[in-house]
Amino acid sequence: MLDLTQEILRGNPRAIARAISLVENDSGPAREMMKEIFPHSGRSLIVGITGAPGSGKSTLVDQLIPSFRKRGKRIGIVAVDPSSPFSGGAILGDRIRMMRHSVDPEIFIRSMATRGHLGGLAKATGEAIIILEAAGKDLILVETVGVGQDEVEVVKLADIILVVLFPGSGDEIQIFKAGIMEIADLFVLNKADSPETDKVERQLKAVLEFGSAIEEATPVVKTVATDGTGVETLINEINRLISDKDQAEREYRKKRLISWMLRDIITEKVYQAVSSKVRESEWEEVVEKIYKREIDPYTIAEDIMKRMKGT
Numbered sequence: 001m002l003d004l005t006q007e008i009l010r011g012n013p014r015a016i017a018r019a020i021s022l023v024e025n026d027s028g029p030a031r032e033m034m035k036e037i038f039p040h041s042g043r044s045l046i047v048g049i050t051g052a053p054g055s056g057k058s059t060l061v062d063q064l065i066p067s068f069r070k071r072g073k074r075i076g077i078v079a080v081d082p083s084s085p086f087s088g089g090a091i092l093g094d095r096i097r098m099m100r101h102s103v104d105p106e107i108f109i110r111s112m113a114t115r116g117h118l119g120g121l122a123k124a125t126g127e128a129i130i131i132l133e134a135a136g137k138d139l140i141l142v143e144t145v146g147v148g149q150d151e152v153e154v155v156k157l158a159d160i161i162l163v164v165l166f167p168g169s170g171d172e173i174q175i176f177k178a179g180i181m182e183i184a185d186l187f188v189l190n191k192a193d194s195p196e197t198d199k200v201e202r203q204l205k206a207v208l209e210f211g212s213a214i215e216e217a218t219p220v221v222k223t224v225a226t227d228g229t230g231v232e233t234l235i236n237e238i239n240r241l242i243s244d245k246d247q248a249e250r251e252y253r254k255k256r257l258i259s260w261m262l263r264d265i266i267t268e269k270v271y272q273a274v275s276s277k278v279r280e281s282e283w284e285e286v287v288e289k290i291y292k293r294e295i296d297p298y299t300i301a302e303d304i305m306k307r308m309k310g311t
């Protein structure tokens with residue numbers, strides 16, 4: 001067993017940090033380590049937190065941390081940095097805010113960039129989750145901004161998904177458009193200190209009840225993340241949902257995750273194998289030919305795959 005694996009299993013924060021960097025860079029040693037730690041994963045509760053930029057996700061996470069710590073949970077936090085240029089300041093703010101938790105060895109916080117992932121952000125985040133699980137975290141919070149396909153994919157890694165909305169932003173509507181509404185297990189109506197809160201809550205509930213004649217409507221919890229109002233209610237609601245959620249649904253999500261991972265790993269392997277067979281100069285040549293419409297990309301892809309046979 002690798003030394004790194006042993007240290008991860010002991011929960012050593014520096015080993016966890018190094019391991020996540022390895023999977024982010026998708027290096028060779030990362031795969032050996034992942035093989036070794038995989039059997040120790042799969043037991044944590046993963047809570048995804050998504051919503052529009054500035055809805056208060058990080059502030060909420062910041063409140064959830066001490067409340068869950070009081071309940072004896074060891075916590076991992078993965079904040080997926082929005083690629084949006086608007087949020088640069090917010091990320092810095094998050095880091096400073098979260099530093100106050102960093103003295104507690106049972107809390108591990110990591111942010112991951114949304115750009116520059118060969119194997120996809122969901123894969124890198126999924127692997128970070130596995131590392132945190134193997135390191136003994138009971139609860140893993142994944143914060144991701146709810147815009148863009150990648151970010152939505154990422155939050156689907158969670159066992160339970162919170163969508164954070166806030167009044168006065170008009171983004172109840174935006175969220176509905178982005179297809180995030182369907183994936184929410186619970187809506188958090190944050191910034192409930194706004195005078196418009198009750199109005200927005202009524203609108204939201206009306207929409208939710210309209211869409212759920214048979215099933216129970218998705219619950220809504222109001223919070224003021226800046227002062228902690230509603231956070232205890234939120235935690236109780238999360239716990240209620242987890243215990244109510246039937247085992248089959250949780251299994252379905254875990255297996256879906258495994259299926260994605262497997263697909264990504266294979267895609268990557270195949271791509272690597274193919275790239276090693278095609279020289280850079282040949283690649284440029286065919287691109288040129290395709291550009292001139294002398295040949296089509298489908299035929300080229302088939303030719304390359306034929307060459308792969310028996311290798």
Ligand SMILES: Nc1nc2c(ncn2[C@@H]2O[C@H](COP(=O)(O)OP(=O)(O)OP(=O)(O)O)[C@@H](O)[C@H]2O)c(=O)[nH]1
Pocket residue numbers: 051052053054055056057058059060082087090091093145190191192193223224225226227
């Ligand atoms: N009035 C009020 N302000 C809040 C509340 N929650 C968060 N804020 C403020 O809203 C701003 C954005 O909060 P963040 O927690 O950074 O939001 P975020 O959703 O993490 O933002 P991104 O990570 O950029 O997507 C900050 O200035 C917070 O202080 C709340 O309940 N009430």
Ligand SMILES: [Mg+2]
Pocket residue numbers: 057058059090094143
């Ligand atoms: Mg944030």
